[in-house]
Structures are given as structure tokens and as C-alpha cells.
Amino acid sequence: MSQILEIENLSKHYPGFSLQDVNISLESGFIMGFIGPNGAGKTTTIKLIMNLIRRDAGSIRVFGLDNIKEEVQVRGRIGFVYEESYFYDELTISETKRIIKPFYKQWDDPVFQSYIERFELPTKKKIKELSRGMKMKLSLAFALSHHADLIIMDEPTSGLDPVFRSVLLDLLAGIIQDESKGVLFSTHITTDLDKIADYITFIHKGRIVLSAAKDTILEQYALVKGDNDLLDRDLRQVFVGLRESKFGFVGLARDAAEARRLFGGRAIIEKPTLEDIMLFTVRGAYCA
Amino acid sequence: MLNLIVKDILIQKKYLIFAIFYFLFLFFVFAKSSFLGFIYFFAVIATVYMIVTTAVDCDEKSALLLNSLPVKRQEIVLAKYCSAFVYAALALLVIALLTGSIFPSLRLPITFRPLTIGDIAGALAGTALFCSYYFPLYFKLGGSRIRYVNLLVFISLISATGLLVDLCQYHPYRVIFLLSAIRQVPLWQLASKITLVLLAIFLSSLLISLRAYENRDL
Numbered sequence A: 001m002s003q004i005l006e007i008e009n010l011s012k013h014y015p016g017f018s019l020q021d022v023n024i025s026l027e028s029g030f031i032m033g034f035i036g037p038n039g040a041g042k043t044t045t046i047k048l049i050m051n052l053i054r055r056d057a058g059s060i061r062v063f064g065l066d067n068i069k070e071e072v073q074v075r076g077r078i079g080f081v082y083e084e085s086y087f088y089d090e091l092t093i094s095e096t097k098r099i100i101k102p103f104y105k106q107w108d109d110p111v112f113q114s115y116i117e118r119f120e121l122p123t124k125k126k127i128k129e130l131s132r133g134m135k136m137k138l139s140l141a142f143a144l145s146h147h148a149d150l151i152i153m154d155e156p157t158s159g160l161d162p163v164f165r166s167v168l169l170d171l172l173a174g175i176i177q178d179e180s181k182g183v184l185f186s187t188h189i190t191t192d193l194d195k196i197a198d199y200i201t202f203i204h205k206g207r208i209v210l211s212a213a214k215d216t217i218l219e220q221y222a223l224v225k226g227d228n229d230l231l232d233r234d235l236r237q238v239f240v241g242l243r244e245s246k247f248g249f250v251g252l253a254r255d256a257a258e259a260r261r262l263f264g265g266r267a268i269i270e271k272p273t274l275e276d277i278m279l280f281t282v283r284g285a286y287c288a
Numbered sequence B: 001m002l003n004l005i006v007k008d009i010l011i012q013k014k015y016l017i018f019a020i021f022y023f024l025f026l027f028f029v030f031a032k033s034s035f036l037g038f039i040y041f042f043a044v045i046a047t048v049y050m051i052v053t054t055a056v057d058c059d060e061k062s063a064l065l066l067n068s069l070p071v072k073r074q075e076i077v078l079a080k081y082c083s084a085f086v087y088a089a090l091a092l093l094v095i096a097l098l099t100g101s102i103f104p105s106l107r108l109p110i111t112f113r114p115l116t117i118g119d120i121a122g123a124l125a126g127t128a129l130f131c132s133y134y135f136p137l138y139f140k141l142g143g144s145r146i147r148y149v150n151l152l153v154f155i156s157l158i159s160a161t162g163l164l165v166d167l168c169q170y171h172p173y174r175v176i177f178l179l180s181a182i183r184q185v186p187l188w189q190l191a192s193k194i195t196l197v198l199l200a201i202f203l204s205s206l207l208i209s210l211r212a213y214e215n216r217d218l
Helices: A042-049 A071-076 A093-103 A109-118 A132-143 A162-175 A190-196 A214-220 A256-263 A274-283 B002-011 B013-029 B034-068 B073-106 B117-141 B143-170 B172-184 B187-214
Strands: A003-014 A017-027 A031-035 A057-062 A078-081 A150-154 A182-187 A199-204 A207-213 A222-226 A239-245 A248-253 A268-270 A285-287
Touching (some): A003 A042, A003 A182, A017 A031, A017 A042, A017 A182, A017 A207, A031 A190, A031 A274, A071 A078, A078 A132, A093 A132, A093 B002, A182 A190, A199 A274, A214 A274, A222 A256, A239 A274, A248 A256, A248 A274, A256 A268, B002 B013, B002 B034, B002 B073, B013 B073, B034 B073, B034 B117, B073 B117, B117 B143
Parallel strands (some): A031 A182, A031 A199, A078 A150, A150 A182, A239 A285
Antiparallel strands (some): A003 A017, A003 A057, A199 A207, A239 A248
């Protein structure tokens, strides 16, 4: 296994938003889920990896190469899928392929054709005539047709029907069978990641909240449910986020072992989902 | 870079076809006017302007796609400048075919003068000037904001034309003096000086565009 993506102390400042000291590391053979609410900095980070925007500080190495100095070589080995379609509206799928294909040394026509057939894409239709789902499928076909070693996806599943979402997840699971490849999958639909992600990086307000193996994260945190009278000032400190209502409380404890010790037998302690972790971290303490 | 030029031609193919009809319109409307001497020049510049400005509109939206492909930004900038000259060359080729071969074979009642070296030089110089003004602004500001600048330049050009007419009308001796001074300079010397100035403007524009696009956040 080799490091396929290494981001160190990455920063980018905009008026009103800053990405600060982002550190991410992904080994080949794994899928990393990149989660966070809208505006957290996921797309900014991906744009920085793709060298679409200039970083203020830090370093990004992809396949061990600097993403700016070796940008052509790096991008040649990346397959990208963005949330929106940026294809030329007036061109057909065939014409779009004619434009994109020559840029990739490893372009594989039969593979592209197989995806076109599998996704039932009409090659003679103009891009502007395709539905959102079709455009996403086309992006995916392009991303997977040049034997990319790193697939970067920015919210690829938002707006897709559950059937194609499932197809996409199966495809990613298939890609990762080849242990030289890696996937960075940005999404706020965390249920997709419950199924396929090996690692999770959670970003909030431009800072990395956590970045670790998914199973470790799910075991580290605990969801505690109990009566309100169990809570006092000290016990509240155990929680990353706490939701209180007249029926009781639900809180996300950052240390499952500590939660079991403090609440064992008096409250229900469950394994949280990624959505629970994201929701409670973002919202903190609040009343329902 | 060739891929990028081919891409520009592909996305603009309908405007290229439209340009041929535009030429026919220009030629027949201005066939007997005093503009005939400049008609080929105007046809080429109008074509380059139309195709370049509509192409950058498409590119603005697709900038993220283009810049995510394995290609350097420098190449994208260089290809844009080259594409403008490819459009100019194509326009000149179509004009040469229309006036030199197609129109004569149709035995039209109107005769068109053949394309001259002067037309070609003028069209290429005009294209260079247009690129020099347009692309640095495009690469710095982007497609949406450049529309306002274009409008301003267009209004300024119309005003400048009016001022030029006024100058000729009210101060003819100054214009005559200027033209006589130019005529006294040998043609090769004049051509070399104009070429050098154009080249300096063009290269400065290219450097500004390269720098602006390199530093732009997409």
C-alpha cells in the first residue's frame, strides 16, 4: 500500500470563510468518505487538490507528486466527478468524448463504450438534452475510462435516484478491488458511506473535526439516550452534542468507554451512525 | 494544445457556418459602397470577434472541466490566442474561395476584387489587436464581467469614430499633414514599425493573460 493522497496543513482564505490546517491522508486500496455540511470546505479542498484554486499554505501530494509542479501528470491519473455538469451544452456525448479523449494517455475506448452501454447513454444527444442523472452517469463514464488511480467525487450522489446510487456504490467497491487505486468521496449523504467507506474525514467550518478509519470512529463515539434528570453540569461535558426534549435527552459522547462507565445501566448506549456524528457535532447542544 | 484548438472549433462549428452567410450578406450589401476596400478586413475581424466572444462564454461555464483535465493553464491561454488566428485564417480562406472561385463561376452581375496581401496583413494585424485587448481582460475578469467592458469599449469606439470624422471635417490640414508625413516614410519602414509595435502589444498581452489565468481561482 502506498500513500495516494497526502494533504498537510492546507489553508485557503476567502472573505468570510477559511480553510485552515487541513490534514488528510489516503492510502491506495481504500475509499475515503469526505463529509461535512454544506459550506464546510469540502469543495474548496477538492478544488485545491485539482489545482483549480491557489492554496495560501500547506502542501498536497498526489501519488507522491506535488499537485502544482506535476499537475499534468497528476491530473492524468485522476478521474473526477463533480456535483454539477461542466460539459459543453451544445456538444453531443460523442463530440464531448472527442474533446476529452486526447488529453489522456491511458484512454480506453472499449471501457468507455461499455459504460455508455451500461448506463444507457444516448451518444447522439446533446449534453443540454440530458437529465441531471444522465449527466452524472456521463461524468462517471469519463472518470472511469482512463484507468485513473485516484477517483475524486464531489457530491456525486446528490439528486440521483436510489437505484443509480446503488450502482455507483457497487462500481466504487469494484474499483477498489484493484489495490493500487483509491477513492475520495465527498458527500453529505452519509448513508452512502456507511456502506462503502473505509476511512472518514469530517470537515466543519473549514477545519478537520476527525479523520480516521470508519470502524474506529463508530466504535469511539457513542449515542446515549436517557432521562433528563441524569444530566448534570459535569456529565454534559461528556457530549459533543446534546438534544434535550421533555421526553429525555439524546447525546453523542466522544468517548464510548467513558459513556458506558458514567451511564452504564441508567441510559441506553448505542453505536452512532455517521449522520449522528455529523449532526451532533454541527449542531452542538440544542433543545428539540 | 492542438486538442484545445480542435475543441474550440468543435464548440463553435455553428458560428463558423453562420460566418459564411454573414460574408455573403456583407459582400452583397457593401459591394458598391465606399467600404469595399475594407470589406474583407471587416468580414474577418467580425468573424473572429463573434466566434471568440461566444467561445469564451461556453468556456466560462466549462472552465472547471477544462482545468481538471491533464493540461496546463499556459496551454489553455496559448490555445485561445492560436484559435483566434485559426478563425481568421479560415475566414480568409472562405473569402478567397468565394471571391476567387465560387462567385466568378456563378457569373454574378457584381464583380469582387481578389483578396490581396494587404487584406491578409490587415486582417491578421486586426486579429492580433483584438486578441491583445480581449484576452487579458477575459483571463483576468472572466466571461461574465467582460461583457460590460466590451460594451464600454464599443461605445468608446463609436465616439472615437465621431471624433475622427470631426477632426477630418474641422481640421483637414492636420489630417493632410499627418498623412503626408506617413507617405514620406518608405513602405517597408512603416510596415516594420507597425509590425514591431503590434508584436510588442501582442506579447505584452500574452504575458498578462498567462499571469492572470495562472493566478485565477476557478
